[in-house]
Amino acid sequence: MNGLEDCVFCKIIAGEIPCDKVYENDRILAFRDIQPQAPVHILILPKRHMESVLDLADLKTGLSANVIEAAAHIVRLERLEASGFRLLTNCGADAGQTVSHLHFHLLGGKQLTAPLA
Numbered sequence: 001m002n003g004l005e006d007c008v009f010c011k012i013i014a015g016e017i018p019c020d021k022v023y024e025n026d027r028i029l030a031f032r033d034i035q036p037q038a039p040v041h042i043l044i045l046p047k048r049h050m051e052s053v054l055d056l057a058d059l060k061t062g063l064s065a066n067v068i069e070a071a072a073h074i075v076r077l078e079r080l081e082a083s084g085f086r087l088l089t090n091c092g093a094d095a096g097q098t099v100s101h102l103h104f105h106l107l108g109g110k111q112l113t114a115p116l117a
């Protein structure tokens with residue numbers, strides 16, 4: 001796992017690396033995945049650097065709810081609520097997490113099959 005200074009998502013949040021932004025507020029950023037696995041593949045992340053959903057759960061700031069609320073907003077922006085979607089986060093080596101800044105994948109726009117990602 002990379003350190004904070006090497007975090008590609010922190011660099012995107014800082015505007016040092018471009019992204020295809022879908023949504024932003026003061027705590028959350030969402031942008032399209034550079035290697036989409038579905039017609040809609042958006043990454044939703046807290047701007048505050050943390051590695052995993054376990055770190056998010058440990059916070060008592062309401063950020064967990066903010067992430068879910070942002071995800072629901074984006075689902076509606078992308079008009080996925082009727083057809084369905086998948087919202088998931090990979091945590092650690094066994095899940096194949098490749099970027100150590102917590103992010104949720106929002107996938108949709110086609111029939112999603114296993115494996116999950």
Ligand code: AMP
Nearest residue numbers: 008019032033034035090096097098099
């Ligand atoms: P994970 O394997 O769950 O850690 O997911 C990391 C995701 O980040 C992958 O789906 C990558 O395609 C995506 N990704 C990596 N770098 C970028 C980038 N610069 N812009 C957009 N998506 C990226």
